[in-house]
Amino acid sequence: MFPVGRSAERVEAFAAAIRDQGGSATAVVADTTSAVEVARIFDTVSAQAGVPQFVVYNAGNNRFAPLLEMDDAFFEDLWRLCCFGGFLVGREAAGRMLPEGGGTLIFTGATASIRARPPFTAFASAKAALRALAHGMAREFGAQGLHVGHVIIDGGIDGDQLNSRFPQFKERLGEDGMLNVDAIADAYWSLHAQHRSAWTLELDLRPYKESF
Amino acid sequence: MFPVGRSAERVEAFAAAIRDQGGSATAVVADTTSAVEVARIFDTVSAQAGVPQFVVYNAGNNRFAPLLEMDDAFFEDLWRLCCFGGFLVGREAAGRMLPEGGGTLIFTGATASIRARPPFTAFASAKAALRALAHGMAREFGAQGLHVGHVIIDGGIDGDQLNSRFPQFKERLGEDGMLNVDAIADAYWSLHAQHRSAWTLELDLRPYKESF
Amino acid sequence: MFPVGRSAERVEAFAAAIRDQGGSATAVVADTTSAVEVARIFDTVSAQAGVPQFVVYNAGNNRFAPLLEMDDAFFEDLWRLCCFGGFLVGREAAGRMLPEGGGTLIFTGATASIRARPPFTAFASAKAALRALAHGMAREFGAQGLHVGHVIIDGGIDGDQLNSRFPQFKERLGEDGMLNVDAIADAYWSLHAQHRSAWTLELDLRPYKESF
Amino acid sequence: MFPVGRSAERVEAFAAAIRDQGGSATAVVADTTSAVEVARIFDTVSAQAGVPQFVVYNAGNNRFAPLLEMDDAFFEDLWRLCCFGGFLVGREAAGRMLPEGGGTLIFTGATASIRARPPFTAFASAKAALRALAHGMAREFGAQGLHVGHVIIDGGIDGDQLNSRFPQFKERLGEDGMLNVDAIADAYWSLHAQHRSAWTLELDLRPYKESF
Numbered sequence: 012m013f014p015v016g017r018s019a020e021r022v023e024a025f026a027a028a029i030r031d032q033g034g035s036a037t038a039v040v041a042d043t044t045s046a047v048e049v050a051r052i053f054d055t056v057s058a059q060a061g062v063p064q065f066v067v068y069n070a071g072n073n074r075f076a077p078l079l080e081m082d083d084a085f086f087e088d089l090w091r092l093c094c095f096g097g098f099l100v101g102r103e104a105a106g107r108m109l110p111e112g113g114g115t116l117i118f119t120g121a122t123a124s125i126r127a128r129p130p131f132t133a134f135a136s137a138k139a140a141l142r143a144l145a146h147g148m149a150r151e152f153g154a155q156g157l158h159v160g161h162v163i164i165d166g167g168i169d170g171d172q173l174n175s176r177f178p179q180f181k182e183r184l185g186e187d188g189m190l191n192v193d194a195i196a197d198a199y200w201s202l203h204a205q206h207r208s209a210w211t212l213e214l215d216l217r218p219y220k221e222s223f
Numbered sequence: 224m225f226p227v228g229r230s231a232e233r234v235e236a237f238a239a240a241i242r243d244q245g246g247s248a249t250a251v252v253a254d255t256t257s258a259v260e261v262a263r264i265f266d267t268v269s270a271q272a273g274v275p276q277f278v279v280y281n282a283g284n285n286r287f288a289p290l291l292e293m294d295d296a297f298f299e300d301l302w303r304l305c306c307f308g309g310f311l312v313g314r315e316a317a318g319r320m321l322p323e324g325g326g327t328l329i330f331t332g333a334t335a336s337i338r339a340r341p342p343f344t345a346f347a348s349a350k351a352a353l354r355a356l357a358h359g360m361a362r363e364f365g366a367q368g369l370h371v372g373h374v375i376i377d378g379g380i381d382g383d384q385l386n387s388r389f390p391q392f393k394e395r396l397g398e399d400g401m402l403n404v405d406a407i408a409d410a411y412w413s414l415h416a417q418h419r420s421a422w423t424l425e426l427d428l429r430p431y432k433e434s435f
Numbered sequence: 436m437f438p439v440g441r442s443a444e445r446v447e448a449f450a451a452a453i454r455d456q457g458g459s460a461t462a463v464v465a466d467t468t469s470a471v472e473v474a475r476i477f478d479t480v481s482a483q484a485g486v487p488q489f490v491v492y493n494a495g496n497n498r499f500a501p502l503l504e505m506d507d508a509f510f511e512d513l514w515r516l517c518c519f520g521g522f523l524v525g526r527e528a529a530g531r532m533l534p535e536g537g538g539t540l541i542f543t544g545a546t547a548s549i550r551a552r553p554p555f556t557a558f559a560s561a562k563a564a565l566r567a568l569a570h571g572m573a574r575e576f577g578a579q580g581l582h583v584g585h586v587i588i589d590g591g592i593d594g595d596q597l598n599s600r601f602p603q604f605k606e607r608l609g610e611d612g613m614l615n616v617d618a619i620a621d622a623y624w625s626l627h628a629q630h631r632s633a634w635t636l637e638l639d640l641r642p643y644k645e646s647f
Numbered sequence: 648m649f650p651v652g653r654s655a656e657r658v659e660a661f662a663a664a665i666r667d668q669g670g671s672a673t674a675v676v677a678d679t680t681s682a683v684e685v686a687r688i689f690d691t692v693s694a695q696a697g698v699p700q701f702v703v704y705n706a707g708n709n710r711f712a713p714l715l716e717m718d719d720a721f722f723e724d725l726w727r728l729c730c731f732g733g734f735l736v737g738r739e740a741a742g743r744m745l746p747e748g749g750g751t752l753i754f755t756g757a758t759a760s761i762r763a764r765p766p767f768t769a770f771a772s773a774k775a776a777l778r779a780l781a782h783g784m785a786r787e788f789g790a791q792g793l794h795v796g797h798v799i800i801d802g803g804i805d806g807d808q809l810n811s812r813f814p815q816f817k818e819r820l821g822e823d824g825m826l827n828v829d830a831i832a833d834a835y836w837s838l839h840a841q842h843r844s845a846w847t848l849e850l851d852l853r854p855y856k857e858s859f
Contacts, residue, residue, distance in 0.1 A: 132783025140776035147768025194418035206406035344571025352564035359556025618845035630830035638850035
């Protein structure tokens with residue numbers, strides 16, 4: 012497994028945690044919003060493990076602001092991270108995986124992918140753009156063996172990011188009120204495991220008690 | 224397993240086929256568009272195996288006609304089979320499963336569930352009605368432990384019905400151009416197996432080479 | 436204008452109100468869930484004014500209940516009123532208007548047409564079914580000159596029904612917080628007035644201050 | 648009226664054509680993908696005619712390519728033109744119009760706004776992003792009096808661009824097979840004319856004979 016991230020510290024720690032549990036993981040420090048770095052990611056992976064068969068793009072950052080207070084960079088950066096990086100990774104993945112017969116490419120969506128609410132308008136715009144990318148790629152590459160999926164995460168993820176910043180959030184939601192990270196991974200893997208005669212393009216994931 | 228159908232011959236043969244493969248199956252002959260019969264189905268199942276934890280409603284019949292040639296019964300019967308039976312089964316299932324802590328209830332959708340095209344307008348209307356039922360039930364009962372799913376089958380199913388009537392259809396689509404029945408079952412089961420912190424309400428299933 | 440309704444008292448009063456304002460209106464008392472009565476409506480209209488060019492189906496009744504408390508008739512009656520009557524009227528309208536070159540046929544939708552929330556699940560199911568009917572008819576008959584529209588009313592209507600039963604509702608929403616009836620009529624008429632090179636199938640209408 | 652465009656020649660000719668028909672029009676040459684230029688547009692308009700009450704963003708360019716042949720700039724430029732310019736114009740318009748009590752702001756969408764098909768994946772991604780922007784702004788600013796609309800043009804527009812490049816296209820579609828420009832303008836204006844108790848966020852426009 013090759014976790015990718017901009018922060019060496021975080022991605023190395025993540026890879027180490029996987030190895031501690033008996034898994035195999037090599038951290039790749041890179042910025043997915045640069046085509047050159049994206050190519051380097053795939054070069055690194057391919058050199059060590061061959062062309063990947065399972066690629067997930069889940070970079071994102073649901074920053075928010077009133078629209079009148081969003082400066083140009085705020086709006087653009089969200090798109091660059093949530094969508095443009097997805098395009099770069101998707102294009103690179105398709106270019107390398109298709110000659111090998113395909114594989115699975117999953118983009119992570121959010122509630123905002125299909126519903127734009129302030130103050131998340133910029134995030135919603137970027138996520139809607141990513142979703143359309145996924146749908147277009149699914150239609151373009153499915154018949155060639157590339158399974159493109161788009162998973163809408165509709166709820167809080169029970170991970171470090173939310174829990175360290177909003178510890179009371181988890182408590183308030185109660186048991187299984189946030190998405191378990193392993194459960195998300197299972198869902199992604201189940202897409203990869205699907206028989207090609209019955210592929211899923213889009214599914215939603217939310218806690219059983221989530222209001223929606 | 225308790226396959227249900229109106230035709231004794233077909234549902235018995237189906238149950239026998241499952242037993243031949245080492246499974247356990249008891250055929251239940253019933254019409255799901257009658258509340259009395261639906262109650263009887265659940266009584267039969269409960270008497271033999273307890274309250275079910277996994278219920279699938281996949282009755283349906285994509286009959287088609289130009290709208291001006293649809294008589295009243297044509298339009299109504301499609302709704303009764305595709306949607307009303309789903310309501311009766313869903314209500315009965317919820318009423319019995321909720322006191323036991325819940326379970327999984329899946330409704331089978333179709334491309335027509337989200338796209339109404341002639342000459343399938345009546346079918347689309349009935350399937351859209353079923354989908355809304357599923358969404359409403361998911362919202363009403365999720366927090367009580369009932370996982371409601373709606374699976375959109377977008378393509379031809381590689382089963383007896385299509386193959387016996389349109390044998391050339393399968394040939395034209397080529398290998399894995401129709402949905403494999405086991406692959407569909409896997410997808411349904413994967414919904415049942417989901418951790419309750421990450422439930423899916425809706426997913427689509429289509430052959431990798433399907434144009435959509 | 437030929438207002439139609441089941442209650443002679445209400446539909447006569449409505450027609451009288453239109454005449455009082457200088458309009459022309461003839462009440463037609465009929466139940467739109469019966470094909471025979473629907474044919475009679477069109478016979479009556481045609482005898483007096485020729486084949487209609489503008490038909491609106493807005494029967495409906497957003498009754499609600501917890502799903503486990505809905506009996507069979509509750510679920511079925513909502514479908515019969517919200518959807519089946521729409522099918523009968525739509526079929527009759529198309530059958531009469533198409534030979535005359537077409538016209539406009541509008542179905543009234545609601546928030547529930549695209550979002551099923553308890554305790555409105557039965558209503559949502561029926562309205563989703565009506566919407567699919569409208570979309571299918573639009574695709575089937577557009578090229579023959581029949582403009583089918585589906586208008587989603589997303590908010591409370593500032594009419595007798597709501598105001599007499601929930602007077603405090605209007606007060607709480609404030610000025611223009613409910614949909615003005617004339618404004619709705621303007622929107623419907625604007626669909627009828629559209630040039631056939633730029634027809635609208637679906638639009639939503641909601642008060643400027645509505646949260647959605 | 649203040650038509651805006653990057654090409655002085657085209658926007659001047661357009662303004663002149665309006666004046667020839669007795670209208671009032673001042674061309675503004677500007678690039679809407681620059682915040683500075685967008686501010687200048689509004690300054691120019693405001694100096695001559697006060698804060699505008701009706702603003703339309705319809706920049707766009709449905710360029711297409713196989714995804715593997717799209718270079719970074721291709722994907723980014725489409726987003727910049729179709730979506731980022733919309734953000735800049737929307738933000739500027741809201742900032743100026745809200746203190747005056749609001750007005751109408753319309754974004755032009757396309758079939759691709761809601762359906763991503765190759766080879767239009769980049770265009771679809773950008774248009775989906777614009778649509779989400781419109782929906783978010785509608786929710787954020789509606790209650791303050793800003794009517795945000797998103798109009799989905801589903802068909803070819805009977806204007807210079809298509810007709811000069813693909814003259815046979817119009818012929819093949821036949822009479823009224825392409826969207827009449829005046830009919831589009833009427834639809835936009837009807838949104839501006841709506842009573843605030845019944846505003847439309849989204850409508851689609853397509854020729855009566857369009858297949859969809």
